[in-house]
Amino acid sequence: MKLRNITAAGALALATACSGATTGASTSGTEAADLTLIPTTARATGSVAAVNWLLEDEPDSLDLDTQGGSAGRTVLGNVCERLYQLQPDMSVRPSLVRQAARPDATHLVLTLRDDVTFHDGSRMTADDVLFSLKRHAEPEMEQSDEFGNVSAMRKTGDHEITITFKQPDALFTKALAGDAGLVYNREQVEKAGEDFGTPGQSDACSGPYELSGWKSGDSITLTRADDYWGEQPLTGKVVFRWADDSAMVNALATGAADGTYADNIGTAAALRGKKGLDEHFGPSTSTLALIPTERGGLADPDIRKALSLALDRSGIAKSGYGGLVEPWATPVGSGAWGYAKDAFAAAQKQLTDAPAKPDAQDLAKAKELVKNAKKAPAEPIVIGTDSSQGRMVIANAVRAALTQIGLKGQIKTVPAAQYGEFYGDKEARADIDVLVADWYISKSDPFGFYDNGLSDSANNWVGFKSPEYDAKVAEGLRTLDDAKRAELAIDVQRRFADAAVWIPVAQMPTALVLDDKLTGPPASMAYLYYPWAAQLGAKKG
Amino acid sequence: MTAAITVDARLPVRRRPVLVIAGAAFLALVVLAAAFAPLLAPYAPDAVDLSASLVGTGGDHPLGTDASGQDLLSRVLYGARTSLIAPLALLAIAALLGVTLGTVAAWRGGWVDTLVSRVTDVMYAFPGLLFVVLIIAVFGAGITTSVLGLGLAFAPTIAKYTRSVALTERAKPYVDAYRVQGMGGVRICVRHLVPNLARSIVGYLVVLFGEALMSLATLSYLGFGSQPPSSDWGLMVQEGQAAIVQGALLPALVPGTAIAAVVVAFNVVGVWAADRLGARR
Numbered sequence: 120m121k122l123r124n125i126t127a128a129g130a131l132a133l134a135t136a137c138s139g140a141t142t143g144a145s146t147s148g149t150e151a152a153d154l155t156l157i158p159t160t161a162r163a164t165g166s167v168a169a170v171n172w173l174l175e176d177e178p179d180s181l182d183l184d185t186q187g188g189s190a191g192r193t194v195l196g197n198v199c200e201r202l203y204q205l206q207p208d209m210s211v212r213p214s215l216v217r218q219a220a221r222p223d224a225t226h227l228v229l230t231l232r233d234d235v236t237f238h239d240g241s242r243m244t245a246d247d248v249l250f251s252l253k254r255h256a257e258p259e260m261e262q263s264d265e266f267g268n269v270s271a272m273r274k275t276g277d278h279e280i281t282i283t284f285k286q287p288d289a290l291f292t293k294a295l296a297g298d299a300g301l302v303y304n305r306e307q308v309e310k311a312g313e314d315f316g317t318p319g320q321s322d323a324c325s326g327p328y329e330l331s332g333w334k335s336g337d338s339i340t341l342t343r344a345d346d347y348w349g350e351q352p353l354t355g356k357v358v359f360r361w362a363d364d365s366a367m368v369n370a371l372a373t374g375a376a377d378g379t380y381a382d383n384i385g386t387a388a389a390l391r392g393k394k395g396l397d398e399h400f401g402p403s404t405s406t407l408a409l410i411p412t413e414r415g416g417l418a419d420p421d422i423r424k425a426l427s428l429a430l431d432r433s434g435i436a437k438s439g440y441g442g443l444v445e446p447w448a449t450p451v452g453s454g455a456w457g458y459a460k461d462a463f464a465a466a467q468k469q470l471t472d473a474p475a476k477p478d479a480q481d482l483a484k485a486k487e488l489v490k491n492a493k494k495a496p497a498e499p500i501v502i503g504t505d506s507s508q509g510r511m512v513i514a515n516a517v518r519a520a521l522t523q524i525g526l527k528g529q530i531k532t533v534p535a536a537q538y539g540e541f542y543g544d545k546e547a548r549a550d551i552d553v554l555v556a557d558w559y560i561s562k563s564d565p566f567g568f569y570d571n572g573l574s575d576s577a578n579n580w581v582g583f584k585s586p587e588y589d590a591k592v593a594e595g596l597r598t599l600d601d602a603k604r605a606e607l608a609i610d611v612q613r614r615f616a617d618a619a620v621w622i623p624v625a626q627m628p629t630a631l632v633l634d635d636k637l638t639g640p641p642a643s644m645a646y647l648y649y650p651w652a653a654q655l656g657a658k659k660g
Numbered sequence: 661m662t663a664a665i666t667v668d669a670r671l672p673v674r675r676r677p678v679l680v681i682a683g684a685a686f687l688a689l690v691v692l693a694a695a696f697a698p699l700l701a702p703y704a705p706d707a708v709d710l711s712a713s714l715v716g717t718g719g720d721h722p723l724g725t726d727a728s729g730q731d732l733l734s735r736v737l738y739g740a741r742t743s744l745i746a747p748l749a750l751l752a753i754a755a756l757l758g759v760t761l762g763t764v765a766a767w768r769g770g771w772v773d774t775l776v777s778r779v780t781d782v783m784y785a786f787p788g789l790l791f792v793v794l795i796i797a798v799f800g801a802g803i804t805t806s807v808l809g810l811g812l813a814f815a816p817t818i819a820k821y822t823r824s825v826a827l828t829e830r831a832k833p834y835v836d837a838y839r840v841q842g843m844g845g846v847r848i849c850v851r852h853l854v855p856n857l858a859r860s861i862v863g864y865l866v867v868l869f870g871e872a873l874m875s876l877a878t879l880s881y882l883g884f885g886s887q888p889p890s891s892d893w894g895l896m897v898q899e900g901q902a903a904i905v906q907g908a909l910l911p912a913l914v915p916g917t918a919i920a921a922v923v924v925a926f927n928v929v930g931v932w933a934a935d936r937l938g939a940r941r
Binding site: 385431437508531 | 887
């Protein structure tokens with residue numbers, strides 16, 4: 120027993136002392152204001168035989184209809200193509216669609232490219248496209264909600280598909296730049312049946328790379344598709360492996376891996392300034408936010424606004440995320456500004472209830488709101504989180520903010536594996552008043568987020584109800600004109616912020632960590648839906 | 661009772677006392693630090709200062725700060741309270757159950773002994789931490805659940821030990837003498853047998869203390885024990901480990917070292933005490 124105890128205690132101290140650390144106990148974060156977001160990296164000019172790329176975890180499946188996830192998307196963005204393509208600047212343009220027309224507000228006619236070939240050499244046909252769209256729309260598939268407004272999808276020509284809507288749908292073409300627009304080779308998908316997307320199956324796609332191997336538990340390998348219908352990639356082979364945060368830091372720092380899109384911004388923070396690595400940060404729709412729950416501790420909008428006013432967002436950005444996130448006043452990141460960027464940026468600055476660093480005036484206003492609140496909480500407000508560093512810093516900052524405005528906060532942590540249940544299970548969040556959350560939307564349009572504030576939305580946990588808000592969102596989702604939709608989005612954004620339905624904390628950029636001899640891929644969140652490896656190559660030819 | 665003392669007194673002191681004295685002095689310091697934490701700590705243990713995140717050792721923060729800017733010295737001082745009191749409570753629960761079961765089994769013998777022995781064998785075979793995690797899954801995370809769960813998990817170990825020493829004690833002539841005088845079994849056990857076992861059991865419990873502290877720290881580290889903003893040492897290690905990849909060792913190293921030092925000190929003192937008290941056989 121003695122030996123076991125001493126050994127265990129010694130091992131704990133040793134592990135603590137030796138786990139990947141190289142320096143003493145002092146780190147300094149980047150100021151958020153120093154961070155410049157760029158859509159893409161400099162163009163590559165030289166070819167590369169192979170690169171080793173890291174993912175946060177192994178994809179559960181490479182069939183994104185049944186298992187969506189950033190690991191799978193990071194791989195498949197290079198293998199499978201979509202009808203539309205999200206660009207590094209987060210705009211959307213036709214891809215496998217040569218031309219799109221809207222004869223009226225409820226019809227979309229897609230004229231398809233006739234020069235696209237799948238990896239098995241067969242031509243992409245309108246039947247393949249129709250099959251793929253109908254597969255995505257099946258109720259049990261991940262993207263089925265994108266087809267809620269669709270009443271019919273028909274092949275109306277050899278290379279033409281016509282989609283009929285129940286009502287105008289402003290976001291549908293943006294959805295077609297996401298997983299709802301993936302085009303599969305019908306024959307291959309049907310041949311694979313339920314095994315489609317599992318190790319050992321072919322990819323049934325038409326992108327610049329083909330899936331040449333998936334050793335479960337070890338690696339996924341993509342090889343340049345020699346017969347690709349578009350421009351040939353500079354990199355011959357991409358080998359994906361997966362690693363947790365500390366292993367990822369070590370692999371990148373030692374050159375064992377060439378790059379990653381870091382899901383955890385802490386990984387990028389740990390690699391700041393490391394020799395041999397470049398870091399690029401790009402726009403994303405991701406944000407850190409506080410989501411009030413059904414429990415009721417934050418049922419009063421004045422209490423929520425008071426908390427928002429007292430929250431030290433700059434401190435959170437620096438302490439929890441090494442300065443790599445930016446204090447933010449809306450619950451959706453700037454990557455959602457796929458159009459009318461200037462208008463959205465100007466509107467963001469008008470929102471004053473989410474200061475980066477609260478001053479005396481903000482705190483006085485917050486205290487006044489608490490004093491006059493109709494439903495001031497009698498019990499401590501329970502803050503739900505897991506124990507990851509960034510979220511713990513937010514939870515502590517929320518507790519400190521609540522103390523400053525005369526309220527009490529109490530933190531409830533759950534293991535990381537259990538944390539995800541807070542989002543989907545009302546029972547799991549029954550004991551918390553507010554969730555420390557991160558959130559992203561797949562479409563580069565703020566309206567892709569603001570439907571979360573609708574009275575009947577499953578994500579409107581706090582029970583915000585406003586018929587005017589609901590009507591504005593419905594109108595925005597029907598408005599096809601970008602400029603007009605931007606006006607509506609800004610109006611809706613203001614209403615959402617006024618009611619503090621969610622409390623925004625910071626926007627989280629996409630972090631690309633790359634060997635300093637490589638360049639080319641996008642730095643923005645577009646990498647999830649874009650053939651980023653096709654742009655990857657050496658800086659010098 | 662007298663016989664036991666005589667035997668123990670003849671045991672040789674097997675270890676040079678320097679380490680034991682050092683260990684005991686260190687533990688005394690830890691106890692004092694825990695008792696006077698409010699006077700010694702420069703900050704409140706849960707005071708957040710986001711402008712002082714992950715700073716190194718220095719005048720304002722002698723042991724540095726964690727990611728939330730909480731002072732590590734203050735936290736580790738206050739954390740000593742939880743880290744010492746919780747294992748004590750755990751062992752008290754385990755001892756109450758274990759000594760009762762072990763004494764009953766040894767005294768009654770027969771089917772009672774068989775039943776208690778088989779039940780403790782089964783519990784002994786079940787990994788203690790897994791058992792506690794199951795309890796936590798039902799009753800929820802927290803230091804109270806962890807202490808109660810681990811108290812149950814430790815009880816079989818103490819029951820087995822108690823049974824073995826009680827069987828020897830029960831065979832001694834003074835027990836028969838009390839019986840002849842007409843004293844009942846419960847009275848003999850409570851007033852004479854268990855008090856005579858106390859020295860051995862206490863020695864054994866001192867040795868178990870380190871393991872109890874480690875088990876509780878493990879549960880807090882895994883997120884099942886103390887909850888933030890508690891300055892429980894296991895929780896502090898967990899909260900501090902993410903900073904390691906950022907080059908900040910202290911948030912995990914300070915509480916990790918505290919755990920290691922206290923466990924080692926308890927083992928050194930505990931083994932010595934167990935030898936002296938006749939707990940190691």
